Amino acid sequence: EAVRSGRLGRLHTVRAVTSDQAPPPAAWLPVSGGLFRDALIHDFDVLRWVTGREVADVYAAGSDAGPAMFRAAGDVDTAAAVLTLDDGTLATATATRLNGAGYDVRMELAGELDQIVVGLDDRTPIASTEPTGPPAADKPWTGFLERFGPAYEAELIAFVDVVRGGRPNPCDGREALQALRIAEACEVSRRERRAVSLAEIPAAPEAR
Template identity: 80%
Template sequence: ALAEVEAAGSLLQLGFMRRFDAGYGEARAAVRDGRLGRLHTVRAVTSDPAPPPAAYLPLSGGLYRDCLVHDFDILRWVTGREVSEVYATGSDTGPAMFREAGDVDTAAALLTLDNGTLATATATRCNGAGYDVRMELAGELDQIAVGLDDRTPLTSAEPGGPGAPAKPWPGFLERFAPAYEAELDAFLRVVSGELANPCDGREALHALRIAEACEVSRRERRPVAMDEIPGG
């Protein structure tokens, strides 16, 4: 795809909308200006409220490529680091359609960044509480969370802690509506020459390679170094 775009002299902006979300932008700034100190741990969560239609699964590329690819992209964007190694696993113990498609309904990945920071990324298609997308970043000086608000589908088990939200996020369109608008605005500005492309195809290739590494790791049940994956 990148070769075709280059040959055509065309513009390609990838739809990684989290790059245009205010919370992720603030997290990126916090990491870059040193507010957290040395970043040692990142936790990324993506949970869909219900599985997609069965017919979608064989066409989706699987949970790592279709869903967690957003977490892999935003991990690179927020931290400014590259992933050096992954270890991933998945579970298909939910609806039978996942097993029939050779996919998993729940997955987890441990990613080691090139500066030694450890990151986890988890995803599931079966989160009945609602649509939950968060990132936690922990450093030696402070830690912050993205996606933690009064609509986050999370209930505290502590006495007197926050209860279930009255209106949990139902899906990605509602959760990321302002980010989608900002993304479209950026695209128009790129087309008009006012802005450099904030997310070209090469950025997407990096995220896809991480997803590929996770799929290899899941199938072969072993750590996978990123230099094993073509396209680097």
Template identity: 75%
Template structure:
């Protein structure tokens, strides 16, 4: 309302209705808003996006995403985080849209709270899995965990009829091969998101400055953030009601 450009970390609000209300305010004021989905500024995801959009992989048939934290956050954080889908996997949902250029039309999600008691006490889950169907029929699996003791593991695999690629697979990926000639375990696995995505955080803030100066377009506006949040909301609804959820069931802003 004051006419100032705004950079806001995700989420814009704790739930879908308040997210929609916030975005209506942005639209009414004509303000500038960039939302902090930092993976859009990671070089690996950017390269994957270029390969998909160029047709180098051929028709995509399968996409797999993973986000796994080495240890759970504090119970006080879990109680206000919004849950594993909204707080954590929302980044994967944003990348599915951004890399493939397609929209999610349906989800089926499940979750487990078999880890520490703090998850059951806060009504959250420590492990999640979801199957997403894109508008061109491509299938996506998205998994997440708060209890990946090997280290911080964020990956995306894109399999097409011509080729397949992986984002986040390097000498610090916390996974070991059981094959005789497989790569050795990472000697220094990633410890968390701040370390893994430090260059991306810097790049997104630099992009915000360029946006304010009028030098670059908005790389992640409110509608883009809303699209990822709606997928997370659909997954949470699916988990709780144990059914497939169509994205059209959830409220949205009018098309522009």
């Protein structure tokens, strides 16, 4: 509402953060799809939904300097992407599997008139070094199941309603496909160390 009503003015910068407190089991990594497809794909999805814009191109990088299991799986434990939206808005999305302070998911949106943050509360695992800044959280979030419990409940209720024919699907596969295309573009960019246009990523599987 803040973005689309014009309250923020022209949106120029979006910053998305996703940080797991502890990494998943080593056996999960080879089948997870990688950090972009498994974790940051949710940030790409919400970025499109909140801004109402499409991603035009990406430049992404990743680091596997943490535990050896990430290198063994061909994955990274930390990643960052710069995304240019089709109206020129710039977005950054970062993720890590190794945020010992706690589970952290936030999005900052900055416009010419105002700036807001989503996901910042008294359990966000971050502390300010300023004398008047907020202290460290007494009980930081530990994982996505705890952080998003009410959202999962709402999703299950909506799913049952859709299956029963009580409502149309509010987020069909086309939305998921667009988020996956962004994740694929980021993975290509990471591997090939170059900017990747979303036009390079097929919108649907090619006929064989």
